[in-house]
Amino acid sequence: MNRRNFIKTGMLGALMAASPISISALDSATKPSTRPGRLNLRFRPYELKLRHAFNLARSQRTTTPGVQVEIEYDGIVGYGEASMPPYLGESVKSVTNFLSKLDLGQFADPFRIEDIHDYMDSIAPNDRAAKASVDIALHDLTGKIMGQPWYKIWGLNPEKCPNTSFTISYDADPEEMRRKIEETAPFKVVKVKMGVGHDKETVEAFRRHSNTPICVDANQGWTDKEQALDMCHWLAENGCVFVEQPFDKKMFEETAWLRERSPLPIIADEFLQRLPDVRRAADAYDGINIKLMKSTGMHEAYQMAVLARALGMKVMLGCMTETSCATSAASQLAPLADWADLDGNLLIANDIFDGMKVVDGKVTPTDRPGIGIVPC
Ligand code: MG
Numbered sequence: 001m002n003r004r005n006f007i008k009t010g011m012l013g014a015l016m017a018a019s020p021i022s023i024s025a026l027d028s029a030t031k032p033s034t035r036p037g038r039l040n041l042r043f044r045p046y047e048l049k050l051r052h053a054f055n056l057a058r059s060q061r062t063t064t065p066g067v068q069v070e071i072e073y074d075g076i077v078g079y080g081e082a083s084m085p086p087y088l089g090e091s092v093k094s095v096t097n098f099l100s101k102l103d104l105g106q107f108a109d110p111f112r113i114e115d116i117h118d119y120m121d122s123i124a125p126n127d128r129a130a131k132a133s134v135d136i137a138l139h140d141l142t143g144k145i146m147g148q149p150w151y152k153i154w155g156l157n158p159e160k161c162p163n164t165s166f167t168i169s170y171d172a173d174p175e176e177m178r179r180k181i182e183e184t185a186p187f188k189v190v191k192v193k194m195g196v197g198h199d200k201e202t203v204e205a206f207r208r209h210s211n212t213p214i215c216v217d218a219n220q221g222w223t224d225k226e227q228a229l230d231m232c233h234w235l236a237e238n239g240c241v242f243v244e245q246p247f248d249k250k251m252f253e254e255t256a257w258l259r260e261r262s263p264l265p266i267i268a269d270e271f272l273q274r275l276p277d278v279r280r281a282a283d284a285y286d287g288i289n290i291k292l293m294k295s296t297g298m299h300e301a302y303q304m305a306v307l308a309r310a311l312g313m314k315v316m317l318g319c320m321t322e323t324s325c326a327t328s329a330a331s332q333l334a335p336l337a338d339w340a341d342l343d344g345n346l347l348i349a350n351d352i353f354d355g356m357k358v359v360d361g362k363v364t365p366t367d368r369p370g371i372g373i374v375p376c
Contacts (some may be wrong), residue, residue, distance in 0.1 A: 039104040040072040064321040073136040080140025082133035083320040135297025143370030156335035161363040164192040164340040170198040188361035195221015215344040217244040231261040245269040256284040287314025305336040319344035328355030331365040
């Protein structure tokens with residue numbers, strides 16, 4: 001990136017940090033000049049507001065920091081997004097700092113996605129959500145150039161998309177809990193967050209109102225392997241389909257022990273991030289939860305899903321709290337997944353894209369080209 005564009009991009013980032021606005025309202029006067037025949041990157045912070053406070057095993061929050069990205073090439077714009085829940089260690093500052101270092105203008109071909117990933121990995125080893133935002137925008141851009149959605153480009157059958165779960169978390173107020181449960185009615189699987197000290201109460205409260213199958217995410221919240229095994233048996237009797245990340249990601253031996261004995265599949269989430277982690281996960285987990293913000297985007301997520309299936313593992317497709325930009329990007333991969341948890345866009349109050357839908361409980365990518373979104 002030359003100095004002039006670097007300054008403009010930096011000014012744009014600072015301007016938007018001070019006054020978050022809809023991406024569709026981006027004033028052309030604030031855009032840096034674009035170079036024909038080159039990739040032009042723009043980005044701005046955009047805070048995601050949660051419809052309900054999120055109670056996790058180790059935290060509670062009402063917002064999630066995010067960064068919206070555009071890559072323009074010869075008048076065609078691809079959209080991308082970074083979502084940074086605090087436990088992953090990225091922030092608006094780290095993402096905008098990473099994106100400011102990128103000189104995508106050196107690339108004249110937006111289809112060189114592998115080369116651009118190698119370039120981004122050479123800039124910094126981590127910054128996975130920041131890399132995902134560029135990757136998603138490149139897939140949106142190249143899909144638009146080809147005039148096809150990515151599930152078609154990959155040769156995937158959208159009829160194989162799985163049901164998606166909708167997440168609820170415990171609330172001490174029975175009325176509020178009942179209201180949360182009512183919201184799950186359109187879904188055929190409900191994800192229950194555990195490890196917050198009310199594990200059985202949450203399931204029992206849910207079962208008083210619904211027979212819908214559940215899956216459980218312990219978010220590393222369980223600590224005792226014998227108790228975890230008892231809980232897996234109890235959950236199996238209470239309509240649970242699988243258990244995600246029961247223990248701290250460092251408790252590898254305990255997880256392998258539980259996997260050998262559990263009547264329910266054990267799925268890795270926090271344990272794994274990128275492609276090289278899949279093989280290690282196979283020794284302690286039955287499946288993996290792939291999320292674009294961990295995998296650096298769609299390019300590596302596709303490779304992870306293919307490798308996991310080749311290893312005989314289950315594939316789950318998850319998300320962070322995100323707009324329809326990132327969930328629609330993930331929905332392109334959904335035919336490769338056994339289970340999906342793509343409710344991130346439904347959990348926020350300020351979505352700025354129209355994209356994937358949940359139809360009869362199933363992940364349903366749109367047939368628009370790229371990742372299938374339009375700003376709204
Ligand atoms: Mg999880």
